[in-house]
Amino acid sequence: MSANAVSDEQQTQWIEVCDKNALDSDTGVCALINGKQIAVFYVGKLDEVFAIDNYDPIGKANVLSRGIIGTQGEHICVASPLYKEHYDLRTGECLENSDIRVTAYAVKIENGKVLIAV
Template sequence: MSEKWVAVCQDQDLIPGTGLCALVEGEQVAVFKIRKDSQLFAVSNYDPIGDANVLARGMTGSIGESIVVASPLYKQHFDLQTGQCVEDSEVSIKTFSVRKNGESIEIKAS
């Protein structure tokens, strides 16, 4: 079965250090570009603790070696690599594969 990558925006649309929300086959996906080496991450946009679609508007950073996003509602951190909530081991969010293809940013449909 062939993989399906969905182009969501141009690389220049995503300012380093910020996130955007994309609609990928009915799912809300938060895409982030990290400042240091422009690394890309994608996770679900839904904050299960705040019960709202807001994670793309959170602030990114690092805790030790992990790259994380902080929910803009109640500030819990989610590991962008694994989706694990740092403050609550019971909570995690879905992660997505993301890549830069030419000038466009693509997310793998699940």
């Protein structure tokens, strides 16, 4: 099982979100963590989970968890379901506009549970 650490792992507090089997391969769900909406994606081929903000800063709606997952060159990303901008799932960077980014969160699977660091 892998973890995509963005912040310093030592300071992070891992919060259990859901069972791993609540995630369908190559799709996303939205988790509510401390009042924040976080999109969690599971890429079956890599057996890896990713987490970024659910809020689409361009479309201004809480929808990113409902986008299509894919790759653009080396980037693993989600395409916003509203206007199709790509957000890198590891960094939260918007590939079409470097001024825009969403927060990416460390996330891992342990003992069949999905854990997010906030």
